[in-house]
Amino acid sequence: MSETETKALLGAPPAAANVGVDLFAQELERQGVAVDRVDWNPPYEGTETALSRLAVEAAAVARANDEALARMQAARPLLVGVGVAGELLPEMSARTFLHAGPPIEWPDMSGPLRGAIVGAALYEGLASDAEDAERRAAAGEFEFGPCHERGAVGPMAGVVSASMPMCIIENEAAGNRAHCTFNEGLGRVLRYGANDESVIERLRWIRDVLARVFAAALERLDAPIDIRAMTAAALQMGDEGHNRNRAGTSLLIRELLPALLELDEPSAEVADVARFIAGNDHFFLNLTMPAGKATADAASGVERSSIVTTMARNGTEFGVRLSGTGDRWFTGPSGRINGLYLPGYGPEDANLDIGDSTITETIGLGGLAMAASPAIVSFVGGRAEAALEATLSMYEITWGESQSYLIPALGFRGSPVGIDCLAVVQSGVLPVVNTGIAHREPGIGQIGAGLVDPPWQAFAKAARGLAEVD
Amino acid sequence: MGEIVRVRRGAYHDSVTLMLVTSRVAEEEGASDVAVVMATPLNLELLASQGFDLGGEDDLGPADLVIVMRAEEEATERLLAAVDRELAATREAGDDGPQQARPRTLRAAARRNPELNLALLSVPGRHVAYEAAVALESGLNVFCFSDGVGVEQEAILKRRALELGLLFMGPDCGTAIVDGAGLGFANAVAAGPVGIVGASGTGIQEVSCLLDAAGVGISQAIGVGGRDLDARVGGPMLRRGLELLADDATEAIVAISKPPDPAVAAEIVALAAGAGKPVVLAFLGLEDPPAAPAGVEYAATLEAAAGRAAELVGAALPDFDEGLAGDPTPGFIRGLYSGGTLCKEAMAIVAEAVGRVASNIPLEPGARLADVHVSEGHTFVDLGEDDLTQGRAHPMIDFSLRTERLVREARDPEVGVILLDLVLGYGAHPDPAAVLAPAIAEARAARDDLSFVVALCGAAADPQDRERQRARLLEAGAAVTASNAHAARLALRAAGVQEVPGV
Numbered sequence: 001m002s003e004t005e006t007k008a009l010l011g012a013p014p015a016a017a018n019v020g021v022d023l024f025a026q027e028l029e030r031q032g033v034a035v036d037r038v039d040w041n042p043p044y045e046g047t048e049t050a051l052s053r054l055a056v057e058a059a060a061v062a063r064a065n066d067e068a069l070a071r072m073q074a075a076r077p078l079l080v081g082v083g084v085a086g087e088l089l090p091e092m093s094a095r096t097f098l099h100a101g102p103p104i105e106w107p108d109m110s111g112p113l114r115g116a117i118v119g120a121a122l123y124e125g126l127a128s129d130a131e132d133a134e135r136r137a138a139a140g141e142f143e144f145g146p147c148h149e150r151g152a153v154g155p156m157a158g159v160v161s162a163s164m165p166m167c168i169i170e171n172e173a174a175g176n177r178a179h180c181t182f183n184e185g186l187g188r189v190l191r192y193g194a195n196d197e198s199v200i201e202r203l204r205w206i207r208d209v210l211a212r213v214f215a216a217a218l219e220r221l222d223a224p225i226d227i228r229a230m231t232a233a234a235l236q237m238g239d240e241g242h243n244r245n246r247a248g249t250s251l252l253i254r255e256l257l258p259a260l261l262e263l264d265e266p267s268a269e270v271a272d273v274a275r276f277i278a279g280n281d282h283f284f285l286n287l288t289m290p291a292g293k294a295t296a297d298a299a300s301g302v303e304r305s306s307i308v309t310t311m312a313r314n315g316t317e318f319g320v321r322l323s324g325t326g327d328r329w330f331t332g333p334s335g336r337i338n339g340l341y342l343p344g345y346g347p348e349d350a351n352l353d354i355g356d357s358t359i360t361e362t363i364g365l366g367g368l369a370m371a372a373s374p375a376i377v378s379f380v381g382g383r384a385e386a387a388l389e390a391t392l393s394m395y396e397i398t399w400g401e402s403q404s405y406l407i408p409a410l411g412f413r414g415s416p417v418g419i420d421c422l423a424v425v426q427s428g429v430l431p432v433v434n435t436g437i438a439h440r441e442p443g444i445g446q447i448g449a450g451l452v453d454p455p456w457q458a459f460a461k462a463a464r465g466l467a468e469v470d
Numbered sequence: 471m472g473e474i475v476r477v478r479r480g481a482y483h484d485s486v487t488l489m490l491v492t493s494r495v496a497e498e499e500g501a502s503d504v505a506v507v508m509a510t511p512l513n514l515e516l517l518a519s520q521g522f523d524l525g526g527e528d529d530l531g532p533a534d535l536v537i538v539m540r541a542e543e544e545a546t547e548r549l550l551a552a553v554d555r556e557l558a559a560t561r562e563a564g565d566d567g568p569q570q571a572r573p574r575t576l577r578a579a580a581r582r583n584p585e586l587n588l589a590l591l592s593v594p595g596r597h598v599a600y601e602a603a604v605a606l607e608s609g610l611n612v613f614c615f616s617d618g619v620g621v622e623q624e625a626i627l628k629r630r631a632l633e634l635g636l637l638f639m640g641p642d643c644g645t646a647i648v649d650g651a652g653l654g655f656a657n658a659v660a661a662g663p664v665g666i667v668g669a670s671g672t673g674i675q676e677v678s679c680l681l682d683a684a685g686v687g688i689s690q691a692i693g694v695g696g697r698d699l700d701a702r703v704g705g706p707m708l709r710r711g712l713e714l715l716a717d718d719a720t721e722a723i724v725a726i727s728k729p730p731d732p733a734v735a736a737e738i739v740a741l742a743a744g745a746g747k748p749v750v751l752a753f754l755g756l757e758d759p760p761a762a763p764a765g766v767e768y769a770a771t772l773e774a775a776a777g778r779a780a781e782l783v784g785a786a787l788p789d790f791d792e793g794l795a796g797d798p799t800p801g802f803i804r805g806l807y808s809g810g811t812l813c814k815e816a817m818a819i820v821a822e823a824v825g826r827v828a829s830n831i832p833l834e835p836g837a838r839l840a841d842v843h844v845s846e847g848h849t850f851v852d853l854g855e856d857d858l859t860q861g862r863a864h865p866m867i868d869f870s871l872r873t874e875r876l877v878r879e880a881r882d883p884e885v886g887v888i889l890l891d892l893v894l895g896y897g898a899h900p901d902p903a904a905v906l907a908p909a910i911a912e913a914r915a916a917r918d919d920l921s922f923v924v925a926l927c928g929a930a931a932d933p934q935d936r937e938r939q940r941a942r943l944l945e946a947g948a949a950v951t952a953s954n955a956h957a958a959r960l961a962l963r964a965a966g967v968q969e970v971p972g973v
Binding site: 016018027035036040048376392427429 | 507574604
């Protein structure tokens with residue numbers, strides 16, 4: 001019998017992946033067969049039945065995941081304008097306060113979130129002072145709801161109230177929209193729970209000056225700004241799209257500057273706006289985030305898909321939503337951030353993980369694209385290799401690779417995108433999330449940044465939800 | 471404790487590096503309130519709020535590095551050196567590129583290595599269905615050693631495998647030889663003209679080793695898992711195997727199964743008739759088989775199946791004429807097996823001569839052992855059954871259960887002969903005779919009228935050196951034969967049974 005005839009069965013010489021007992025791999029290698037070993041561990045507790053049930057639907061899950069990922073890849077988020085939350089978002093009453101993360105009520109809210117709600121109440125003129133605002137919140141005078149359920153996202157506390165201006169992102173491919181407030185800069189800011197007069201004053205300036213001038217500049221552009229393209233360019237310049245936004249912000253102000261100079265607005269105000277944007281590295285984050293939401297929302301609602309379409313934290317809980325389970329939240333406790341601190345602060349001061357900014361990781365940016373950002377590798381131990389390893393490890397749990405977000409250090413490989421909840425649950429590899437650290441007391445602000453492990457329980461619950469085991 | 475303030479103008483470092491440096495220097499003995507920061511307005515404000523006085527430094531800007539801390543004076547130099555050391559350390563590039571860890575998921579493994587075409591699964595049974603499904607969706611053929619896939623799941627997964635043009639060997643598949651590679655427990659047999667498709671691991675091993683003894687090699691041996699011919703599964707992989715063995719390299723086919731569902735058996739027989747080459751069906755224990763069409767024949771034992779296959783390709787099995795080591799001793803036969811199908815084959819031969827044989831895998835329901843650990847008259851135990859392998863390796867690898875039982879059976883004065891299988895090949899114990907022979911020798915030292923018969927299932931090229939294994943067992947006083955069926959007949963003779971079938 002000839003060699004070629006013996007190769008008929010598998011079509012090519014056997015090349016095996018071994019999952020389990022290593023003896024079988026060793027015995028194959030002894031016979032000259034190439035073996036790749038999968039580092040297997042049992043799935044998360046309580047997910048056996050779900051995985052076993054989904055095993056017989058694996059083909060449907062795979063088709064659904066292909067569809068969800070294709071929608072994410074196709075999404076082309078454009079910055080189409082600026083509006084007001086009360087007019088843009090559904091069911092926004094004067095007493096509505098949206099927040100980051102999954103649903104939560106006042107008694108369970110952490111310090112920064114309470115501080116931000118107090119600040120927003122003062123900004124809206126709904127309370128005479130902070131104490132009054134807290135009393136009214138506790139008395140049930142305000143309505144709370146997740147940004148994510150009203151077409152918005154918010155960094156850190158993520159509080160949105162009716163009169164706040166919002167940037168409008170439209171996904172040209174599917175027509176869906178997402179919204180986000182303007183980034184306030186660092187230091188004492190509402191999103192970290194600060195609510196003194198300087199904070200409220202800045203919010204008023206954002207509403208009265210920044211939003212107007214910014215909107216006018218956008219209108220003068222030949223075409224809406226393509227946030228996906230700008231983010232892709234920023235990735236080539238050392239941003240990862242979550243914790244480092246210096247390149248993105250620089251590209252944005254470069255694009256806007258000629259239009260700003262041509263505006264028929266008081267030049268002092270235009271200069272203030274230019275200075276504000278240029279002086280705030282994170283300005284672009286508040287565009288990347290709604291662009292991320294517009295991208296992820298487009299992938300939502302594909303029956304059976306195990307692709308993660310939302311990861312968001314309210315400072316108490318971390319919530320996950322899957323494409324195949326639509327609007328249903330699956331939650332676990334918000335994690336402690338393993339990070340680096342500003343002078344004078346330490347882990348004992350830190351609030352638990354908070355913010356909708358993990359929408360960036362959801363679409364293959366942030367921690368998943370860490371390899372693009374050597375400037376912030378200190379978060380992963382200071383070795384440039386560690387940033388590459390972080391991104392490489394994410395390909396284990398993602399359905400595909402981004403066609404838009406390319407990583408120079410990995411030979412322009414697409415960033416890992418489309419987190420497969422089942423792969424997370426099976427492998428125990430959690431999405432890498434890098435994020436800012438808020439002080440646990442309201443009103444103090446950002447005290448550091450670092451990496452955080454999402455709670456495995458949220459993914460375990462989501463897998464059970466998808467399998468309809470619960 | 472004094473206040474240390476140092477300024478280095480124009481020494482820019484990014485804020486993340488500085489946070490890292492700060493946290494490391496803060497761990498040094500004697501340092502408190504450490505801050506190594508760029509002089510941004512925000513940082514200057516923070517430092518002022520901590521009581522540090524930078525009044526002496528004018529015009530500090532974001533490009534200027536500020537180092538502050540509180541420490542005893544004698545520690546100052548050491549701590550500032552630590553700042554420099556840590557600042558330098560953050561710039562040192564690692565000289566080893568990124569370490570890509572092993573794949574954590576099968577899907578990622580398949581994506582990372584497009585050459586992969588096969589997944590070997592041996593994870594705990596309750597987790598294996600998901601892995602098998604991922605393997606299929608990733609385009610990999612599956613060899614599933616683990617048991618634990620439900621029968622309905624098995625049917626669905628196999629249907630999916632067929633849609634994808636893939637093989638699903640298993641679950642509970644012990645043996646396959648695919649394109650010359652032995653998977654799981656398999657013997658080093660040569661390539662040759664007989665194709666095997668089987669729902670039994672040790673059945674495949676026995677037939678391929680008997681053919682090896684006849685100088686006949688194997689084209690492919692496709693394992694399908696013990697339940698493939700169950701009515702609820704319908705024999706999809708056995709049928710697929712028959713189709714695949716229509717290749718040019720295969721001249722004759724042996725199909726092996728426990729008694730299949732009658733309807734499934736009829737379909738297999740019809741398919742076998744159209745195989746275009748002779749097919750020997752070893753449906754062990756099937757009563758009233760459907761009439762065999764031309765080109766299809768039945769074999770009652772593995773030995774008969776191998777013998778017929780050898781004849782079909784112009785060869786013959788050697789005569790198995792090994793005799794007993796000593797005189798017969800009337801008494802019960804105790805079979806202690808590691809291979810389920812081998813156990814059944816031997817048991818069927820023994821039962822034909824002596825009637826009831828008790829077992830944990832009984833030939834008829836009434837013969838089930840009340841307690842698997844306690845023999846009743848003539849008794850055969852399959853030590854590879856799930857309830858006996860919980861928490862330990864398969865008895866082809868781990869002999870402890872078998873030697874314990876062997877010692878116990880040897881002490882029973884009613885026992886005349888102990889019958890064992892010894893399976894060699896890839897995956898099996900590296901030197902099984904080294905474990906079994908001393909146990910046999912010891913038992914015979916205590917009772918020299920006790921007979922031992924060993925069915926040695928192995929190929930000449932197996933890594934354990936078959937002839938050395940045989941010599942060791944003979945030396946210990948056992949009768950050794952390469953045919954399990956012949957071993958059963960030897961056991962009957964050793965137990966003083968006169969009417970030995972087939973002799």
